[in-house]
Amino acid sequence: MNAEKTQLILQSFGTFDTNEEDTDGPVKERCKDQREALFGEPRCVNCGRYGEYICDETDDDICSKECKQILLSKIKNDEKPTLKISIAKVPASDECFYVRDDRSSAESLNINQIESLRAKLGISVWGESVPGPILSFSSCNLPKKLEENLENAGYGLPSPIQMQAIPAALLNRNLIISADTGSGKTASFLIPIISRCSHIRLQHLLPSERKPLAMILAPTRELCIQVEDQAKILAKGLPFKTALVVGGDAMASQLHRMQKGVELIIGTPGRLIDLLSKHDIELNEVHMLVLDEVDCMLQRGFRDPVMRIFKALSHPQLLMVSATISHEVEKMANLMTKNLTCVSAGSPNMATNSVKQIVIWIESKIKKKKLFEILTSEKHFKPPMVVFVASRLGADLLSEAITGTTGLKALSIHGEKAMSERREVLRQFLTGEVSILVSTGILGRGIDLLKVRQVIIFDMPTSMKEYVHQVGRASSMGEDGTAIVFINADDKKLFQELFHNLKSVGAAIPRELSNSQYVMGGYSHARQRKKRKFGA
Ligand code: AMP
Numbered sequence: 001m002n003a004e005k006t007q008l009i010l011q012s013f014g015t016f017d018t019n020e021e022d023t024d025g026p027v028k029e030r031c032k033d034q035r036e037a038l039f040g041e042p043r044c045v046n047c048g049r050y051g052e053y054i055c056d057e058t059d060d061d062i063c064s065k066e067c068k069q070i071l072l073s074k075i076k077n078d079e080k081p082t083l084k085i086s087i088a089k090v091p092a093s094d095e096c097f098y099v100r101d102d103r104s105s106a107e108s109l110n111i112n113q114i115e116s117l118r119a120k121l122g123i124s125v126w127g128e129s130v131p132g133p134i135l136s137f138s139s140c141n142l143p144k145k146l147e148e149n150l151e152n153a154g155y156g157l158p159s160p161i162q163m164q165a166i167p168a169a170l171l172n173r174n175l176i177i178s179a180d181t182g183s184g185k186t187a188s189f190l191i192p193i194i195s196r197c198s199h200i201r202l203q204h205l206l207p208s209e210r211k212p213l214a215m216i217l218a219p220t221r222e223l224c225i226q227v228e229d230q231a232k233i234l235a236k237g238l239p240f241k242t243a244l245v246v247g248g249d250a251m252a253s254q255l256h257r258m259q260k261g262v263e264l265i266i267g268t269p270g271r272l273i274d275l276l277s278k279h280d281i282e283l284n285e286v287h288m289l290v291l292d293e294v295d296c297m298l299q300r301g302f303r304d305p306v307m308r309i310f311k312a313l314s315h316p317q318l319l320m321v322s323a324t325i326s327h328e329v330e331k332m333a334n335l336m337t338k339n340l341t342c343v344s345a346g347s348p349n350m351a352t353n354s355v356k357q358i359v360i361w362i363e364s365k366i367k368k369k370k371l372f373e374i375l376t377s378e379k380h381f382k383p384p385m386v387v388f389v390a391s392r393l394g395a396d397l398l399s400e401a402i403t404g405t406t407g408l409k410a411l412s413i414h415g416e417k418a419m420s421e422r423r424e425v426l427r428q429f430l431t432g433e434v435s436i437l438v439s440t441g442i443l444g445r446g447i448d449l450l451k452v453r454q455v456i457i458f459d460m461p462t463s464m465k466e467y468v469h470q471v472g473r474a475s476s477m478g479e480d481g482t483a484i485v486f487i488n489a490d491d492k493k494l495f496q497e498l499f500h501n502l503k504s505v506g507a508a509i510p511r512e513l514s515n516s517q518y519v520m521g522g523y524s525h526a527r528q529r530k531k532r533k534f535g536a
Contacts, residue, residue, distance in 0.1 A: 027053065027065060034063035046070050048110050065491065069337050069461045074152025097491070121160040124132065126342030131171055133163035139336045140170060143202070145237045150191075153233055159184035159477065160345040164190050174318045174337040176294075180346035181472020182354070182448065182479075186230055189290045189319045194235045196262040196288065201239040210283075212243075214288040215313070217269055217306060219296045221246040221419060223446040228266045240264065247271045255279055269297070269305035276312070280288025286313045293445045294320035295329045295465060310336065323472060324349050324465040348386065351483070351501055354475040357486045359502060362512035367458060367486050368401060374456070374484065375406050375436070381453040382482070383435035388470045390418045391457035392440055399438040410436035413443060444470040453481040460491040464498065492518045 022394070028034050034049040044051045044063035051061025055068050062068045078136050109117065116130040118125065123133060134140055135157055137150050158166065168175055169192035179185050179308050218224045230261045233244075243257045245267030251274070258265065258281055265272070265286075275281070289310065291297045297306050309444065310318075318337045321330070325348060333340055358399060362370055373386070374380045387402075387410075389395050394411035402410040403481035413425045428434045430450060438458075444466055445448070455474045461467050474481030487510070495518040502509050513519065 002485055015478050027067050028063065029063045031066045038515050043109065045110060046074075046502075048113055053126040056294050059512055066325055099218050099251060117385070118164070119459060121163065121345065122347070123160050123164045123345045125164060125168075125341070125343050125345070127173070128339070130164075130173075130341055130343070131162075134158060134167050135163065137166075137191075140166060140191075142191065143198045143238060146191070146194055146198065146234060149234050155187065159188075161185055161343070162188045162191070164188070164345065168341055168343055169317075169319060170195065171340045172317050173322065174339055176330065176333055176340060176344075177319060177321045178342070178344040178348035179323065179361055180348060180350075180352040180354070181323045181469060182352065182476040183323075183346055184477060185321050185323070186227055186292075186446070186448075187234070189292075189321060190227070190234055192319075193264060193290070194231065194238065194240055198235070198238040199534045201263065208273040210241075210263075211285040212258070212262055212283065213267050213285055214264045214282075215286050215309070216264065216266045216292060217272070217297060217309065218266070218292040219268065219302060219445060220415075220447075221248055221268060222422065222442060223292065224266045224268060225364050225423075229265060231266070243363050245272050245275055246419070248422075251275055269302055269309060273308060275307045283313055285315050286432040288319065289313060289316040290319045290321060292321050293321060293337065294322045294333070295324050296322070296445060305384065308528070318413070322348075323352075324468055326465075330438060349465075349468065350504060351471040352475055353505060355471050355481045355483050356477050357471060357485060357502060357505065357507045359487060359498075359507065359510055359513070361488060361512040362486050363488055364490065368484070371398075371456065371458060372402070372405050375402065375408055384432065384449075384452050385436050385454045385456065386443060386449060386452055386473055387436065387438045387456045387458050388461070389438060389440060390461070394459065395438045395440050399436070400434070402436055402438070403415070408436055409434045410438055412438045414440040415442055441466055441470070444473065445475065448476055449473050455481070455483050457483060457485040460487055460494060462493075464494055464501065467494065467498070468501075487513065492516065495519050 002254050029201065031047050032042070034044070034229065036049055038224070042266045043049065044067050045060040047063060048065040051063055053064075053068075054060070055071060057072060060071060062071060063383065077431045092204040095424060101443050109132055117123075117133055121133070137147055137155065143151075160183070161177065162184050165175060165177045165185075165188035169189065177185060177188055179188075193216075201214060216224075216227055218227060223245060228242050231240075231242050243254060243262040245254050245258075245265055247268060247270060251271075255275060273444040276283075296302065318333075320333055322329075330342075348352065360370065388397065389398055392414040395414045395513045399410040399412035404409060410426060411425045413422055417425070425434075425437070429437045437443070441461060444461070446469075453474055455470060457467070457470055461470060471483040471485075474483050491498075495513060495516050499509060499513055499519045
């Protein structure tokens, strides 16, 4: 959902400007005599209008004598009348760094309004006493500097996942955060981290010599670099330093930076374990741990180092984030921590609606020819473009073939290239010097490829999760993009899920796919059922 759509929905919740003046007339008798609340103003706990008065018996915001009577009779009847009361029921064990702004618009929405807002923004929540969504960054008591940085970075309104995840994270909840690719998940954990860490430093809450307070683990170096870049932009001018701990760069300089004192460590699990086992880095003040792309981080390969790091920390707040969360991940998350809250926005686990999927059935030996046709067609080629392939060698060979055949400059990126080369390739691509990037799955996850609005999935990945992430690279913050996907019989393992994914978004489905014997509920099965019914 893009900012304009969000803005429209917010407007329907009374966040528009009006020129209506407050008047100091007699106390309003009837609810209908009261005006709508302006953005940031207190709202009546009963009807949501402007909460001009404070009830002398309950201290709640109310709009009129009528609503006061209703409120008091509800309390008498022992009903659960207001959101305020349920928010106040945050378990005592929750250490709350989030000082609620009295004028916070979320708090002044009543339960019905919160539910309606969530429904409109496609937000779902699961867990106990989940706070309502925020309607603006300014309602969360963030450090002033952070608010300024958000504004300078063009973050006008929080995205739906940020609206729900930020207030929950600021309340110290252990969270699973899932939302479409490119929907602003990174800031949904960075903002609470920066806010809490700066708060601790500014108030000298911990008598430490600047030990790390938070840690983010991510599966690839590129993603770590991107997260660090974003953290630096948002934390500019605050007492908040970061250390990047990834393979490929010299360990000595990473160590030096950490020893000088940082608030946040961002790294890949392997290099972190390496560094932590060789050097004495105190992690006892790490209060927040983020597992970005958590489904990947809890898979075999990453799981052991991740769990080792997790166990080395003293019960940090855990934020687990991805566009694809399986039951497996939920189960593991429940084993790792108690009192999980899940927040999601959009349709996680599905390719984002913002990207049009064009699936082409094509035999392997003519895939290259088809790709060159697309690249040389003015109508179809929309640079900058990423082409996803299955292997490192394939990435190198295909990028050379593209340049050799079409004359277009293409580069490859994969895990076997040195870090410095990967950085340079990405730089050239992001600055527009190169318009085609051929990549293995390393760019599939989490990376915001800025202006990229077209991807080609030349080789289908091995799982639908990876597919969802690769398709998502063609969109950022709800902007429209296109994914051209090559499939053939070699990809039969994914037919079933792909078919349902395409069907659910109304995308065209190649006949070979819908007729395949590997698709339950496809046309071939429908025909077989019909045949059986009529005894044919
Ligand atoms: P992400 O899904 O975290 O990769 O974010 C996608 C892109 O959206 C990044 O370029 C972010 O800088 C940008 N972004 C995140 N949140 C907002 C927001 N609230 N307003 C505008 N841009 C945003």
